[in-house]
Amino acid sequence: MAVTAALVKELRELSGAGMVDCKNALTExxxxxxxxxxxxREKGMAAAVKKAGRIASEGLCQAYIDExxxxxxxxxxxxxxxxVAKNAEFRSFVDAxxxxxxxxxxxxxxxxxxxxxxxxxxxxxxxxxxxxxxxIGENLNARRFERFSGDGSTTFVSYIHAGGKVAVxxxxxxxxGEALTEAGKNLAMQIAAMNPLFVDRESVPEExxxxxxxxxxxxxxxxxxxxxxxxxxxxxxxxxxxxxxxxELKNFCLLEQEYxxxxxxxxxxxxxxxxxxxxxxxxxxxxxxxxxxxxxxxxAEEVSKLxx
Numbered sequence: 001m002a003v004t005a006a007l008v009k010e011l012r013e014l015s016g017a018g019m020v021d022c023k024n025a026l027t028e029x030x031x032x033x034x035x036x037x038x039x040x041r042e043k044g045m046a047a048a049v050k051k052a053g054r055i056a057s058e059g060l061c062q063a064y065i066d067e068x069x070x071x072x073x074x075x076x077x078x079x080x081x082x083x084v085a086k087n088a089e090f091r092s093f094v095d096a097x098x099x100x101x102x103x104x105x106x107x108x109x110x111x112x113x114x115x116x117x118x119x120x121x122x123x124x125x126x127x128x129x130x131x132x133x134x135x136i137g138e139n140l141n142a143r144r145f146e147r148f149s150g151d152g153s154t155t156f157v158s159y160i161h162a163g164g165k166v167a168v169x170x171x172x173x174x175x176x177g178e179a180l181t182e183a184g185k186n187l188a189m190q191i192a193a194m195n196p197l198f199v200d201r202e203s204v205p206e207e208x209x210x211x212x213x214x215x216x217x218x219x220x221x222x223x224x225x226x227x228x229x230x231x232x233x234x235x236x237x238x239x240x241x242x243x244x245x246x247x248e249l250k251n252f253c254l255l256e257q258e259y260x261x262x263x264x265x266x267x268x269x270x271x272x273x274x275x276x277x278x279x280x281x282x283x284x285x286x287x288x289x290x291x292x293x294x295x296x297x298x299x300a301e302e303v304s305k306l307x308x
Contacts, residue, residue, distance in 0.1 A: 001031030016130030061167035063158035157184030174278030
């Protein structure tokens with residue numbers, strides 16, 4: 001069977017092995033992909049295949065600002081265990097992914113994976129990741145990144161919490177200097193701790209508000225129906241629901257939150273006290289394993305395995 005470019009590409013995607021290795025394996029296997037995978041595994045070139053199904057929900061988040069100060073990125077790279085997340089080789093790779101994302105023009109992980117790896121241009125980032133899977137011995141996944149680019153007129157600040165469990169980047173407008181940078185650090189810590197979703201009320205999408213209103217309305221109507229003294233539906237909708245929605249939006253919006261270092265003021269008031277012209281423009285907050293399935297442990301199954 002002829003070894004076509006399409007076959008080589010398919011094997012490369014399945015195994016993570018290099019292009020030449022895939023072509024040689026297919027030639028030896030007479031074009032049979034399953035046999036070629038076996039050959040690669042026998043040669044230690046496709047160990048990543050065996051690990052690809054494992055849940056990778058631990059890992060690290062990293063924030064990085066380039067030397068020009070005009071680009072900030074936050075990335076998440078996952079591992080299977082927290083132990084590997086503390087591994088020096090893994091941490092170094094996460095740093096490299098952050099630098100790659102900062103230098104890149106790709107808009108998503110698919111594009112970033114296909115780029116030449118800055119640390120070793122003979123590899124793509126995907127191939128470099130598969131190499132780390134082989135050497136570290138766990139399934140790894142460069143999951144996501146977000147990049148902010150400026151023109152030099154704004155200030156970027158980053159913050160890493162708990163050794164990489166949470167990473168934040170923040171862009172501020174205002175007179176550059178130590179005062180603004182310190183304020184940015186304090187706001188980034190606030191974002192890490194309180195997990196706001198938006199900068200201010202004006203930046204909340206109308207669809208988000210409507211969805212929250214629907215959820216709160218249904219909950220309030222259910223509560224009202226079960227009450228010994230139910231209120232008119234109009235009162236529930238216009239007073240109770242809107243009051244709860246306003247309270248929720250305060251929690252969702254960074255500038256409306258209570259400032260964690262001084263509960264007597266809001267974040268907006270704190271920022272104004274630093275400099276009346278300072279503004280928080282945008283932020284990104286990544287938390288390791290956010291939204292991913294966690295590996296579950298079944299005690300009964302573990303005991304059964306040990307005693308069988």
